Amino acid sequence: MSQSTHYDYTADAALERLKAGNRRYAEESFASMDISRVVLKRFQDYGQHPYAIVITCSDSRVIPEAIFSAGIGDLFVIRLAGNVIDDHQLGSIEYAADHLGTGLVVVLGHTNCGAIEAVLSGHASGYIRYIAEDIAEAIGQEKDPYEACWKNVRHCCEKIESSLLIKEDEEKYGLRVIGAVYDIENGQVTFEE
Numbered sequence: 001m002s003q004s005t006h007y008d009y010t011a012d013a014a015l016e017r018l019k020a021g022n023r024r025y026a027e028e029s030f031a032s033m034d035i036s037r038v039v040l041k042r043f044q045d046y047g048q049h050p051y052a053i054v055i056t057c058s059d060s061r062v063i064p065e066a067i068f069s070a071g072i073g074d075l076f077v078i079r080l081a082g083n084v085i086d087d088h089q090l091g092s093i094e095y096a097a098d099h100l101g102t103g104l105v106v107v108l109g110h111t112n113c114g115a116i117e118a119v120l121s122g123h124a125s126g127y128i129r130y131i132a133e134d135i136a137e138a139i140g141q142e143k144d145p146y147e148a149c150w151k152n153v154r155h156c157c158e159k160i161e162s163s164l165l166i167k168e169d170e171e172k173y174g175l176r177v178i179g180a181v182y183d184i185e186n187g188q189v190t191f192e193e
């Protein structure tokens with residue numbers, strides 16, 4: 001199967017759809033989703049084919065579907081404090097990429113992330129330590145919270161690309177893994193170039 005026909009949405013088309021959805025959200029300060037029975041029934045009958053996988057933080061100010069003006073069946077979302085990547089997350093990503101035919105993976109960090117701040121301030125106890133250790137490895141000596149956020153995002157992208165299955169889908173079908181940061185103040189998402 002050629003790259004152009006493997007996915008309902010190619011990685012580039014999915015990325016454009018996310019960008020357009022975020023523009024609507026950021027400019028109009030408005031979010032809506034059709035959760036009518038008709039829509040529920042449609043996805044019940046035909047299954048899900050989300051156009052993007054979004055890995056983001058559990059922060060209550062970060063609502064992926066709202067941020068991208070997305071609805072039922074649009075996004076396959078994985079959330080964990082600090083959007084860190086572990087085996088379970090990798091399994092979820094591989095599932096969506098391979099079984100649901102999703103060709104774009106976005107790691108979405110955000111400004112004012114408590115998990116990043118915990119690492120920078122050295123305050124991480126209990127099980128939070130496991131998350132903090134991952135982030136500490138990602139950010140190294142970085143002290144600036146915004147730069148640290150980007151370093152963590154890129155580190156997560158690299159971890160995802162260490163999956164052989166993801167690598168194969170990149171080479172065979174043009175799957176893309178891309179980092180992004182959400183600004184919780186103005187609602188805008190900046191994608192890496």
Ligand SMILES: [Zn+2]
Pocket residue numbers: 057058059081082083110112113114115116
């Ligand atoms: Zn966060």
